[in-house]
Amino acid sequence: MATDSWALAVDEQEAAAESLSNLNLKEEKIKPDANGAVVKTNANAEKTDEEEKVKSFEELRLKPQLLQGVYAMGFNRPSKIQENALPLMLAEPPQNLIAQSQSGTGKTAAFVLAMLSQVEPANRYPQLMQLKELNVERGQKISEHIVIGTPGTVLDWCSKLKFIDPKKIKVFVLDEADVMIATQGHQDQSIRIQRMLPRNCQMLLFSATFEDSVWKFAQKVVPDPNIIKLKREEETLDTIKQYYVLCNNRDEKFQALCNLYGAITIAQAMIFCHTRKTASWLAAELSKEGHQVALLSGEMVVEQRAAVIERFREGKEKVLVTTNVCARGIDVEQVSVVINFDLPVDKDGNPDNETYLHRIGRTGRFGKRGLAVNMVDSKHSMNILNRIQEHFMERGQKISEHIVIGTPGTVLDWCSKLKFIDPKKIKVFVLDEADVMIATQGHQDQSIRIQRMLPRNCQMLLFSATFEDSVWKFAQKVVPDPNIIKLKREEETLDTIKQYYVLCNNRDEKFQALCNLYGAITIAQAMIFCHTRKTASWLAAELSKEGHQVALLSGEMVVEQRAAVIERFREGKEKVLVTTNVCARGIDVEQVSVVINFDLPVDKDGNPDNETYLHRIGRTGRFGKRGLAVNMVDSKHSMNILNRIQEHFNKKIERLDTDDLDEIEKIAN
Template structure:
């Protein structure tokens, strides 16, 4: 197995999971941070988006989880719901073969569901500040036994005025724990947290956004009057014929207006902005990842923490007013080992902002002056054919791509309302022919149903042999769960 993560001497199930996820070579931030957090050193990490920082704390946490311990052992605090879900997915994927259970809790989600989830064995919790404090005050969560406390995108969180909430979280956690502080910038608020709560922290600084951008992202800008922007946008799209495209605007009103224009022109497009419900935003991102459409029009709500690795083109329809947002926006393309393009539309009023961005990134963005009509015409045919294929593929019911082929997730039509517990499920399944306790992975018991990971390639044979099993002497239907493999 040619996987350089083996240099960290990780648990064999973690290495296997990383291999399934196609994580072969650690990024710079992973190389430096993973050994420190495995060795339980407090660490401050200054690193830009797209550098692989989530795995740099997810891997050490998963490595040091004791799955037999029923306490929550790690808490990751993040600024947004989208990021909470992204981090939860990454930890779940990395820790799944080791049977690690991770739960995400955030606002605008029924608190009763979260309380129910937290009552089961949960090893890792990813949370937004307000909701974790709500649970602490309700006494529905206990973080007194955590070994890791990670504050992700700390600069964004503290700039939003969450400093008091961070204080409450630290005050309710044990004095002896490993702290990881991840931030794009180190300011007085970050220094306050590190000086007050951290024990002789190591500093890891990854200043590589310029190198990554120049190497993997082809950046350019085009001068255009506001009234001509939409026609130029279409010309750029057809010239580039991207497989997938994100378009950023500065306000939700402008996002909605452009979305409606593009929809009218038969683009396969969806929008995402802060006025949408959490559920709609989650589904839009999920469908975009699965190529059910290929144009996403967004405000800056999706410029951070959205891990989609195959975006081939980013267009800044509006120049961002915050120069850091430029880095976050274009960081949606050219991720991992992929290459991408970023084009920014600039009108006369934007000159000041584009100059500030160039000063900030330390190099000049090239001007795109020649967009050939011929290339746009040919590209339009290609792009429209691509969209027709996406529409056709969309009509065919697709089975989500499995990350871990050795796992089959099964569905049982019984849950808490029938007084079913994890132990009942383990007892029933481990007594079936060919199944041992080691073959049963993460179990999730809901009110009306339950989900179980069957490991070690044993799931297919189990489903072939049984359509029904007995749990607590009652017949329970069993089938494959195709929704969350």
């Protein structure tokens, strides 16, 4: 068993998912046979499916402001729907599109990019129109470029009130078409709006599901479309682990929910009920237990719903109890768990597969991993669940991994509270990066408690990049009778790494020096470290403006986002990774030959952080290869920091002139 001190290895939501096996949960894992969208093009489209895909936003030739905005929002590469749809939507002339895509897969960003690409800012009138299942305030002349509203509202603006000239609309988006046609009147209203639009208006239609009724509607409003459609088995989002809990009645469901609640509050959760009455009862019962729970149901007016959702989005409540009013169109990035307290059924009591898909789609969003738990309390509800499984063609399988990786707190819970692991059966216990472990509140004590549960013959292995007194004391507590391998101080900086510094006067000069270095850096791969997320975002955006392909990784990203960025970098799809200290430890990318400290590492008091410096430059020169580390110095203070780092490691760091291209090429080879 290994405890990975870099808490990204397995986040606690993953722990919650795995621990559920102790609570009578059966897994219904989705494993699509093929993992790509099915793309059909119309007769006029000459490109093949593979030719139409893009692997980076730079390939789309977006306006510089849009490209900068994409990276500032944390997008590093196109999602599956984006890589298929964007080339079609941004083509010249623009092409019509019908696409099947779950919410949370990046489809909103896709059509927003398409819309913004066609805006002419000088024209102060609506040019782009999106219809969606929501309400928009009215009452004044509209001069915005983009109009979003329900079909009824937009139809009034176009025909009765004359707020909008439909002949000037360039892009028309119908989002969540499956919801649209289920609402009385919306289908006819949408068709009437479409008939008012000019012939050259681009038509885009998105739907999470594609039943016959949706397809017939799509054909009426989108002429000559390109089509992106998922296979049935791909519809349930393979990023979501699905389980069910077997109960006998409502009280047992509530008790099971209380047992799960400790895991749920790791991130945020949404609990779906069939009726408002059940939702109100459940919220009240949870409140009696001392939990902070928000309630959202259909009788609330729009403003009330918006206020509840906003509080939930801000994290002021961890759990939202709701009805189907929240099954669609609500994006809360932090939701990692969805619970179907009642399984979704239609008015005839049959499985509502579309609603099930939309409900569980509130988690596993934006490429993250999610967890869905279904409460089953009767033969009827078990039958409903079985039919849902059959609809999506999935079958479960038992999990029995041999190796467990997690943070100390998670592993301790698995061993003691949840009994998911029998510590007496553990043969090898690994504590990696012990210097990081003891710097994290609680991890030291938790690690010691785990170690005491293990059998005497369990092998104990502890690794640390640095060995301060605190690390040594900790090591003695958890590793009895050890063999010790310890480096001398001067050996700690890894003699396979050449270290230099560049003298600058300010941030702009540091950026210019970086641009001068970039030609040499891209010989292999590079990691650039910044002190703050703000600087990292700025730097990634500036490099993108210069036409470079750069990935951004920072602390506000969740585990799954970070993993996706690192995987692309590891595969060489981006040559440079701009990051903060979140990547200083535990990331092994063999091809990294250059590390740049855009900002030198300092602790909270502004003193040199020697350990972090060592970990940062240790991202290169790995596996016996030679590496290069370049430090940007832009003030007397940062020069003093660098001097103290040199003294600590007894290592002279040479100055590098970035205007001398011959010198750069020499050190890079």
